[in-house]
Amino acid sequence: xxxxxxxxxxxxxxxxxxxxxxxxxxxxxxxxxxxxxxxxxxxxxxxxxxxxxxxxxxxxxxxxxxxxxxxxxxxxxxxxxxxxxxxxxxxxxxxxxxxxxxxxxxxxxxxxxxxxxxxxxxxxxxxxxxxxxxxxxxxxxxxxxxxxxxxxxxxxxxxxxxxxxxxxxxxxxxxxxxxxxxxxxxxxxxxxxxxxxxxxxxxxxxxxxxxxxxxxxxxxxxxxxxxxxxxxxxxxxxxxxxxxxxxxxxxxxxxxxxxxxxxxxxxxxxxxxxxxxxxxxxxxxxxxxxxxxxxxxxxxxxxxxxxxxxxxxxxxxxxxxxxxxxxxxxxxxxxxxxxxxxxxxxxxxxxxxxx
Numbered sequence: 001x002x003x004x005x006x007x008x009x010x011x012x013x014x015x016x017x018x019x020x021x022x023x024x025x026x027x028x029x030x031x032x033x034x035x036x037x038x039x040x041x042x043x044x045x046x047x048x049x050x051x052x053x054x055x056x057x058x059x060x061x062x063x064x065x066x067x068x069x070x071x072x073x074x075x076x077x078x079x080x081x082x083x084x085x086x087x088x089x090x091x092x093x094x095x096x097x098x099x100x101x102x103x104x105x106x107x108x109x110x111x112x113x114x115x116x117x118x119x120x121x122x123x124x125x126x127x128x129x130x131x132x133x134x135x136x137x138x139x140x141x142x143x144x145x146x147x148x149x150x151x152x153x154x155x156x157x158x159x160x161x162x163x164x165x166x167x168x169x170x171x172x173x174x175x176x177x178x179x180x181x182x183x184x185x186x187x188x189x190x191x192x193x194x195x196x197x198x199x200x201x202x203x204x205x206x207x208x209x210x211x212x213x214x215x216x217x218x219x220x221x222x223x224x225x226x227x228x229x230x231x232x233x234x235x236x237x238x239x240x241x242x243x244x245x246x247x248x249x250x251x252x253x254x255x256x257x258x259x260x261x262x263x264x265x266x267x268x269x270x271x272x273x274x275x276x277x278x279x280x281x282x283x284x285x286x287x288x289x290x291x292x293x294x295x296x297x298x299x300x301x302x303x304x305x306x307x308x309x310x311x312x313x314x315x316x317x318x319x320x321x322x323x324x325x326x327x328x329x330x331x332x333x334x335x336x337x338x339x340x341x342x343x344x345x346x347x348x349x350x351x352x353x354x355x
Contacts, residue, residue: 068158069323069331070185071193072211074349075161077178078204083134086120089203093138094118096199097192116142117153128164128339131171133179135162140192157188159196164342167350182349183342184208185330211349212328218314220344222297223290225319228337229261234319239297243312251309253301257319263300267293 097118119139126135137160141153161181163171171180186193197208213221225234237255242248271289298309315326321334322341330345332338 068187069329070187072213072328072330072345072349073184073186073197073208074182074211074352075184075200075208076182076206076353077174077180078200078206080177081179081181081204083122083136083179086122086136089120090118092203093120093196093199097140097195100195115153116140116156123160123162126162126164126342128343129166129168131168132163132166133181135160136181138196140188155188157186157192157196159184159186159188159193162342162346164339164346166346170350182353183211183346184349209352210328211345211352212326213324213330213345213348214326215313217344217348218317218324218326219290219294221322221324221341222314222317223264223285223293224340224344225317225321225337226260226264226293227285228321229257229264232321232334232336233257234260234321236319238316238318239314240316241309241312242315243307243309249312250315251307251312253297253309255297259300260297263296264293267296 094117097116117140119141121137121139123135123137127133138158139155140157142156143153162183162185163181164183166180166182174180184197186196200206201208222237222239226237228234234257236257237260239253239255241251241253243251267289270292271286295310302308313326317324321337322330322332324330330341332341
């Protein structure tokens with residue numbers, strides 16, 4: 001018998017939105033504030049605590065074609081990494097994998113018994129500020145032993161390192177020989193992922209670690225993706241919660257997209273009544289608004305099903321724009337809004353890195 005009890009619920013079409021008025025002016029942290037004030041990563045002046053930023057820019061369009069699921073890791077700054085030496089890195093990593101295969105450490109990888117090719121390349125345009133290092137894409141392609149001569153190689157593994165809107169104070173504090181690309185995304189064989197990380201660690205004196213997407217970060221994604229509904233229909237808002245009961249209860253909560261949008265619009269309207277300048281209101285989302293929106297969803301659920309989701313934890317969220325899991329896996333199904341998502345994940349990676 002499954003350890004989890006699974007409950008699937010949907011919002012009634014005629015849901016009621018409970019409005020709550022707030023007189024307080026929402027707080028917007030500057031993306032480029034100095035360490036003397038709160039930085040965009042929420043660092044204290046003495047760097048004694050770390051937390052997620054409390055204000056974010058709304059998603060904007062950016063075109064990229066990849067639509068696969070990625071496993072997330074953080075990586076510490078790379079020592080003496082050079083974007084001008086990517087061809088050399090391609091040869092070095094290829095030789096490293098070949099040597100590991102010869103020693104019997106890569107024999108489990110499907111496709112490595114045939115010819116394969118490693119390539120490093122820069123993904124142009126995947127930066128938001130002058131402090132961000134250019135995103136680097138790594139691909140391992142293979143061709144079966146009996147393939148036709150003109151048959152193209154098929155992707156065996158893909159990975160990329162990126163830094164989108166990285167904390168400027170931290171980036172500028174690094175010695176010039178270090179390059180910060182804190183977010184590592186990989187898709188493919190775990191054996192190849194391990195080999196690629198091992199090569200990076202030996203070559204650039206860095207270390208990798210798993211990157212989960214926390215309960216708070218998942219709530220940010222719920223809001224950021226819902227905010228895109230009028231431009232690119234989210235089609236559904238599906239959340240998976242777990243409640244700490246025995247046996248553990250897993251709840252799938254699917255919200256009608258129009259219901260989610262109406263709730264979000266009412267919450268934003270309350271925020272706009274706080275008196276902020278129009279430009280500030282339209283281009284940023286505050287953590288207080290995120291909490292009000294999530295509380296509206298939880299209150300709606302409680303009114304209909306008498307279960308308090310506040311006692312549980314958000315483990316997964318998905319819309320037509322993408323999906324994200326607490327375990328550190330994300331799929332970006334609509335690339336038009338990926339930059340804000342990657343900004344959030346860059347923050348998560350920087351916060352998770354050992355200092």
